[in-house]
Amino acid sequence: MIPDPKQQVRRGYDRLSTLYRADEGAPAEYLGWTRELLARLVPGSEVLDLGCGCGVPVARSLAAAGHQVTGVDFSEVQLGRARRLVPEADFICADMAELRRAPESFDAIVCLYAIIHLPLEEQPGFLARLATWLRPGGWLLLTAGDRAWTGSQPDWLGGGTPMWWSQANLEAYRAWVRAAGLVITDESRVADGPVTHSLF
Ligand SMILES: C[S@@+](CC[C@H](N)C(=O)[O-])C[C@H]1O[C@@H](n2cnc3c(N)ncnc32)[C@H](O)[C@@H]1O
Numbered sequence: 001m002i003p004d005p006k007q008q009v010r011r012g013y014d015r016l017s018t019l020y021r022a023d024e025g026a027p028a029e030y031l032g033w034t035r036e037l038l039a040r041l042v043p044g045s046e047v048l049d050l051g052c053g054c055g056v057p058v059a060r061s062l063a064a065a066g067h068q069v070t071g072v073d074f075s076e077v078q079l080g081r082a083r084r085l086v087p088e089a090d091f092i093c094a095d096m097a098e099l100r101r102a103p104e105s106f107d108a109i110v111c112l113y114a115i116i117h118l119p120l121e122e123q124p125g126f127l128a129r130l131a132t133w134l135r136p137g138g139w140l141l142l143t144a145g146d147r148a149w150t151g152s153q154p155d156w157l158g159g160g161t162p163m164w165w166s167q168a169n170l171e172a173y174r175a176w177v178r179a180a181g182l183v184i185t186d187e188s189r190v191a192d193g194p195v196t197h198s199l200f
Helices: 005-020 028-040 060-064 077-084 121-130 170-179
Strands: 045-049 066-075 088-091 105-113 134-144 149-153 163-169 188-192 195-199
Touching: 005 077, 005 163, 028 060, 045 060, 060 066, 060 163, 066 077, 066 188, 066 195, 077 088, 121 134, 134 170, 149 188
Parallel strands: 045 066, 045 105, 066 088, 105 134
Antiparallel strands: 134 195, 149 163, 188 195
């Protein structure tokens, strides 16, 4: 029997949370991304971090700069750590694809390395929904796929636990982002071992 992909992802992060990111973990590329986002935010901005993980480094940097951060993740272990590591932020344990918010609720939305864990058929609708939660002039910081691929690894990070991903190609993400009514102002590629992600 093939396990439910979302259950595999949730369990994977429950088990590999600290292996994926240490309490003080701050991969070099994140520093530049958060710096650029911070430069675009007015003081006291409301920021939603979808698939926030353990809250480090993104939610922590944004909260430390005085912004009101809400993080969403469906891994209880990731969220437990986030609540401990970033006590100034609010955290919601939920499937981000099921999340509903009022229109124009946030000044910025961050979604890093998380959309690629949603089944492909959920991704365009997810992007369309989150775009409505942005205020006019708001910002989305998103990593997505670069090349179409759906599959799993039986022993992710060597932690003895499987992980599952589903990603479309770069052209599809560009089209979905634009169909959501957003304008792409910056786009680049991010190398991640043998894989490349797109950054918007
Ligand atoms: C690769 S980690 C990235 C964490 C963080 N965004 C970062 O870049 O450090 C992906 C995170 O997305 C979460 N996630 C995956 N699918 C999700 C879903 N459907 N709803 C909520 N969280 C999800 C996982 O639990 C995990 O914490």
